[in-house]
Amino acid sequence: MQDEAVVLAQDLTKHYRVALKEESLLGTLRHFLFRQYRLVRAVEGVSFAIRRGEVVGFLGPNGAGKTTTLKMLTGLIHPTRGKALVGGHVPWRREKAFLKKITLVMGNKQQLIWDLPAMDTFRLNAAIYEIPEAEFRRRVGELAEMLGLVGKLHQPVRKLSLGERMKAELLAALLHRPEVLFLDEPTLGLDVNAQVAVRDFVRAYNARYGATVLLTSHYMADIAALADRVLVIHQGRLLYDGELTGLTARFAPYREVRLVLARPLPQEALAPFGEVREVEGREARLLIPRDGLTERVALMLKRLPVEDLEVKEPPLEEVIARVFQSPKEVGG
Numbered sequence: 184m185q186d187e188a189v190v191l192a193q194d195l196t197k198h199y200r201v202a203l204k205e206e207s208l209l210g211t212l213r214h215f216l217f218r219q220y221r222l223v224r225a226v227e228g229v230s231f232a233i234r235r236g237e238v239v240g241f242l243g244p245n246g247a248g249k250t251t252t253l254k255m256l257t258g259l260i261h262p263t264r265g266k267a268l269v270g271g272h273v274p275w276r277r278e279k280a281f282l283k284k285i286t287l288v289m290g291n292k293q294q295l296i297w298d299l300p301a302m303d304t305f306r307l308n309a310a311i312y313e314i315p316e317a318e319f320r321r322r323v324g325e326l327a328e329m330l331g332l333v334g335k336l337h338q339p340v341r342k343l344s345l346g347e348r349m350k351a352e353l354l355a356a357l358l359h360r361p362e363v364l365f366l367d368e369p370t371l372g373l374d375v376n377a378q379v380a381v382r383d384f385v386r387a388y389n390a391r392y393g394a395t396v397l398l399t400s401h402y403m404a405d406i407a408a409l410a411d412r413v414l415v416i417h418q419g420r421l422l423y424d425g426e427l428t429g430l431t432a433r434f435a436p437y438r439e440v441r442l443v444l445a446r447p448l449p450q451e452a453l454a455p456f457g458e459v460r461e462v463e464g465r466e467a468r469l470l471i472p473r474d475g476l477t478e479r480v481a482l483m484l485k486r487l488p489v490e491d492l493e494v495k496e497p498p499l500e501e502v503i504a505r506v507f508q509s510p511k512e513v514g515g
């Protein structure tokens with residue numbers, strides 16, 4: 184199993200030492216003389232393996248340790264403890280062959296030069312990655328086509344829309360045709376159409392080149408659309424590694440049932456069938472445990488004046504919120 188892993192993390196750990204500083208003048212003086220530190224356990228003993236061609240979502244609330252993990256896997260920072268192998272390389276050695284295999288895209292950072300056309304930055308990247316001219320042209324053409332950027336690459340970057348800029352960032356980051364993509368919030372701040380376009384592109388790129396993708400996003404729709412498997416991190420620790428559907432089953436072992444009744448009923452009449460979340464006129468919303476769902480639904484149809492009934496998965500956002508409320512689970 185592990186020999187086909189293209190990204191491997193073993194007990195990966197990063198602690199930051201942050202200097203404590205008091206606000207007062209005396210505090211500043213004390214700070215210089217007897218500096219005190221606080222330890223931030225940004226990432227603590229994280230282990231996982233990602234196979235070639237997999238698209239894995241990396242979920243966690245703010246400050247959970249996602250960016251720190253990506254920084255270690257791309258070799259931007261050294262871990263405090265633990266091992267990592269990406270494409271067979273130790274990331275923090277930053278070997279040239281390693282850098283040619285990976286890319287890191289951060290939604291809140293840009294590499295394109297603001298006042299120059301995106302094409303100029305692409306040329307710079309082509310020189311750094313030693314891409315021959317003909318191949319360079321072919322790749323720019325192909326990626327621009329996939330991203331819907333044809334005709335947008337010769338005007339200054341500042342004249343592009345936010346969505347176009349993000350797409351051009353992706354193009355710049357993929358020119359050297361990396362095997363492993365680390366995408367940190369690639370759809371941050373984009374409108375819904377641009378989010379979908381970026382998402383579709385990542386899927387198409389993965390399918391065409393068999394690239395491996397590790398992706399963080401605050402938009403659950405991104406994760407749901409792209410990733411079959413998710414890693415969930417909370418307070419630096421890995422809570423869950425497994426299928427997205429398994430996440431719902433494990434952390435939200437219930438379904439949402441929406442009812443339309445022939446006539447309004449009081450809450451007490453519905454309570455025996457599940458946890459009543461909402462009653463409004465003839466409509467009601469209940470949470471019912473997955474175990475025994477069929478029996479309860481059958482009973483409702485028999486005993487209540489049901490006109491319409493719908494069984495739904497709880498929203499992913501709600502599931503994730505539950506995960507972070509109960510940070511003790513581990514598994515996959």
Ligand SMILES: Nc1ncnc2c1ncn2[C@@H]1O[C@H](COP(=O)(O)OP(=O)(O)OP(=O)(O)O)[C@@H](O)[C@H]1O
Pocket residue numbers: 199200201223224225226243244245246247248249250251252
């Ligand atoms: N250079 C640093 N020095 C000190 N502490 C840091 C540093 N970088 C990150 N941290 C801390 O490490 C923890 C993890 O941060 P990280 O940026 O990895 O989280 P994240 O999951 O990416 O969060 P977000 O979704 O907000 O980007 C946080 O408590 C953060 O404040």
